[in-house]
Amino acid sequence: MTGAFVLDKTSILDRLGGDEEIFTMMVDMYVEDLDSNCEALSAALVSGDVSVLRREAHTVKGLLATFSDDDGAAEAALVEQNASQGIVADQAAAVAGLLARMRQVAEVLRAG
Amino acid sequence: MHNVLIIDDIDINLTLIKALVLKLGECNPLLFDNPLAALEWCRSNVPDLVIVDYMMPEMDGLKFIAAFRALHGRNEIPVLMITANDQKDVRYEALLGGANDFLTKPIDRVEFSARARNMLSLRTGQKFLADRAEHLASLVEERTAEIREREKELIFRISRAAEFRDPETGAHIQRMAHYSQIIALGLDLSLEQQRLILEAAPMHDVGKIGIPDYILLKPGKLTVEEFEVMKGHARIGYEMLKDSRSEIMQAGAEVAISHHEKFDGTGYPNGLKGQQIPLFGRIVAVADVFDALTSERPYKRAWSLEDACKFLEDGRGKHFDPLCVEAFLAGWEHVLEIRQRFRDEEAPQI
Numbered sequence: 001m002t003g004a005f006v007l008d009k010t011s012i013l014d015r016l017g018g019d020e021e022i023f024t025m026m027v028d029m030y031v032e033d034l035d036s037n038c039e040a041l042s043a044a045l046v047s048g049d050v051s052v053l054r055r056e057a058h059t060v061k062g063l064l065a066t067f068s069d070d071d072g073a074a075e076a077a078l079v080e081q082n083a084s085q086g087i088v089a090d091q092a093a094a095v096a097g098l099l100a101r102m103r104q105v106a107e108v109l110r111a112g
Numbered sequence: 113m114h115n116v117l118i119i120d121d122i123d124i125n126l127t128l129i130k131a132l133v134l135k136l137g138e139c140n141p142l143l144f145d146n147p148l149a150a151l152e153w154c155r156s157n158v159p160d161l162v163i164v165d166y167m168m169p170e171m172d173g174l175k176f177i178a179a180f181r182a183l184h185g186r187n188e189i190p191v192l193m194i195t196a197n198d199q200k201d202v203r204y205e206a207l208l209g210g211a212n213d214f215l216t217k218p219i220d221r222v223e224f225s226a227r228a229r230n231m232l233s234l235r236t237g238q239k240f241l242a243d244r245a246e247h248l249a250s251l252v253e254e255r256t257a258e259i260r261e262r263e264k265e266l267i268f269r270i271s272r273a274a275e276f277r278d279p280e281t282g283a284h285i286q287r288m289a290h291y292s293q294i295i296a297l298g299l300d301l302s303l304e305q306q307r308l309i310l311e312a313a314p315m316h317d318v319g320k321i322g323i324p325d326y327i328l329l330k331p332g333k334l335t336v337e338e339f340e341v342m343k344g345h346a347r348i349g350y351e352m353l354k355d356s357r358s359e360i361m362q363a364g365a366e367v368a369i370s371h372h373e374k375f376d377g378t379g380y381p382n383g384l385k386g387q388q389i390p391l392f393g394r395i396v397a398v399a400d401v402f403d404a405l406t407s408e409r410p411y412k413r414a415w416s417l418e419d420a421c422k423f424l425e426d427g428r429g430k431h432f433d434p435l436c437v438e439a440f441l442a443g444w445e446h447v448l449e450i451r452q453r454f455r456d457e458e459a460p461q462i
Binding site (some may be wrong): 016059062111 | 222
């Protein structure tokens, strides 16, 4: 079980060269794209297609890493890794957890 | 302004990279969320830097790089590949597959700026070298053309020098050279060969420089002995030109020694027969005789065109190579144009 997402704005801004404008733009886009990204991940699980699930998990991993959510990115990496080994159906719980994590991150980002 | 191509199927990444590219300055970011569309764009456009994500649905970054590198002229364009931190194997594969460098996710602005600037500096250097190479190539071409022009002028003046000792006119040289080119065209010789004979034919009588005045300028008929001396001009012309490294001079040497050979072997200086006579010699024989016959000289009136054509036709297989006569007559309209263009009163430059 991973810990709750804590926004480390300092480290993110540090990575972005202190650019608040880019940070705000990324937050807005993450929140805006949340539903479509969640739907894509859910659909990948339902499709049973390992390559689709692997790709969607990879995308989520990148998104969460962008906001320095190392724990969330690690969860996504696990789903990606399992998918690359041909595992799909047994990942329902992991995907559900990942979806919850994505929404949680959005909540925290919205709260600022 | 650098055109920076950014390919990533995730909007947030495209937006982030675009923002970072704009911060570099002097950059025009071009965004594609589909690698196939990006590749299509690259077929008719040349970016200065490509930033491509690894994992994309239609085509992954490695395949994109391979396809991009396969396009003509895209082999040197810098490519940055974006991979996750845990994809060391992919990074190796990318570097081996044509990526110049890679970026890791999450993207760090300092790292991004440094790597992107390095790639753009590389591109600037490439462009500078390409421009310089192009500039040097055009300079070489310009100088070569100048040398060739000088060579042509030199040949024309050498030929003129021979003319001053001979009743032939400058216009004769121009006409017979162009007639030779018409025959070369009719024989389907290459454009290069057509140009070569045009430039070399004027030297056919250059050896007359070495013939004593009392023979060369004798108004009456030459004695047998005098004619033997006169025939020497073919070999003298050859000796004058044969050792030159110039292709035109070498062709001129061949023309000089062979233009008085006859197809049936009764010509001079070597009595060569048929295909033994160099092709340029067979061509110039037709062109030179036709123009000599149809030109007025202090000692003779000009033949009519009909009579001169009949002379050529009658001489097929005897004096002349039948194919050369045929090629000459096939280009009759051009022959008339040349006659009109180069009249004896005024002789324009080649």
